Amino acid sequence: xxxxxxxxxxxxxxxxxxxxxxxxxxxxxxxxxxxxxxxxxxxxxxxxxxxxxxxxxxxxxxxxxxxxxxxxxxxxxxxxxxxxxxxxxxxxxxxxxxxxxxxxxxxxxxxxxxxxxxxxxxxxxxxxxxxxxxxxxxxxxxxxxxxxxxxxxxxxxxxxxxxxxxxxxxxxxxxxxxxxxxxxxxxxxxxxxxxxxxxxxxxxxxxxxxxxxxxxxxxxxxxxxxxxxxxxxxxxxxxxxxxxxxxxxxxxxxxxxx
Numbered sequence: 001x002x003x004x005x006x007x008x009x010x011x012x013x014x015x016x017x018x019x020x021x022x023x024x025x026x027x028x029x030x031x032x033x034x035x036x037x038x039x040x041x042x043x044x045x046x047x048x049x050x051x052x053x054x055x056x057x058x059x060x061x062x063x064x065x066x067x068x069x070x071x072x073x074x075x076x077x078x079x080x081x082x083x084x085x086x087x088x089x090x091x092x093x094x095x096x097x098x099x100x101x102x103x104x105x106x107x108x109x110x111x112x113x114x115x116x117x118x119x120x121x122x123x124x125x126x127x128x129x130x131x132x133x134x135x136x137x138x139x140x141x142x143x144x145x146x147x148x149x150x151x152x153x154x155x156x157x158x159x160x161x162x163x164x165x166x167x168x169x170x171x172x173x174x175x176x177x178x179x180x181x182x183x184x185x186x187x188x189x190x191x192x193x194x195x196x197x198x199x200x201x202x203x204x205x206x207x208x209x210x211x212x213x214x215x216x217x218x219x220x221x222x223x224x225x226x227x228x229x230x231x232x233x234x235x236x237x238x239x240x241x242x243x244x245x246x247x248x249x250x251x252x253x254x255x256x257x258x
Contacts, residue, residue: 033240040233047071047226056230061194061210063224071227073234075196079153079204080235083186084179086157086200091164121162130188133159138189147201151191154200159185177242181235183208207235 048056051071058072098118102111137158138150160179191203194210211228218225 036236040229040236043226043229044233045226047223047230050223051227056227059196061205063214063227069223071223071230073207073231075194076205076207076210076231077234079190079197080180080206080208082153082197082200082204083156083160083190083206084176086153087160087164087179088176090157090161094161095164126182126184127188129159129162130185133185133189145201149191149203151189151203152201153190153197153204156186156190156204156206157200159189177239177246180242181208181239182206183212187212207231211235 055071056073058070059074060070060072061076062068062070102115106114133155134151137155141150141152141155142148143150160182164176164179186206187209190206190209192205192209192213193203194205197204211232214224215228218228
């Protein structure tokens with residue numbers, strides 16, 4: 001009897017220790033997230049204080065222009081959303097159709113071959129995808145749409161669609177978050193024109209690409225430097241919102257299924 005009680009006590013202690021471990025991990029994740037938020041806000045605030053919020057609502061991003069410096073992030077935001085939404089328009093129907101085909105139509109042998117191949121897409125480095133878009137897809141798009149260059153929003157949308165193909169339901173929102181936060185692929189194939197696009201055939205520059213291109217070349221502590229943190233802060237808020245919505249959708253879906 002005593003041995004049984006000791007064993008039960010040991011099991012309870014182990015369960016409590018495991019529970020505390022996961023609680024600490026969760027709290028640490030929240031602490032890191034809050035730290036990122038505070039850091040971005042602190043670094044972005046000097047630029048907002050110096051220029052005002054309206055300055056960042058402008059449509060052009062030319063912080064190093066010798067004529068007139070402009071720090072508007074609207075064109076970058078529009079470019080980011082165009083590429084991300086375009087990727088979802090391509091990836092969601094194709095991803096759902098592929099999943100349905102694998103689940104209900106494909107035979108076992110085909111499923112065992114195709115499913116791992118699709119899952120491997122998530123493991124391909126973005127720079128490799130960007131290189132393929134630059135070398136292979138760009139000339140095809142230029143020829144197909146009779147444009148001077150295939151480095152435009154539709155190129156980025158297609159490639160991001162390929163990278164977000166393995167998700168359904170709440171993963172659609174997570175895929176959107178990933179598309180918004182992607183850097184290397186869009187940096188290589190979207191043309192990097194920091195001006196307001198008018199169609200998917202126009203070159204665009206995303207928010208992530210702007211940070212990647214300019215952060216290493218700016219003077220630390222300058223208005224340009226802090227303006228890049230404004231972009232990073234806006235990007236962080238957008239991706240946080242998408243991830244929060246996806247989590248809410250997933251929880252509601254799980255409750256309905258129960």
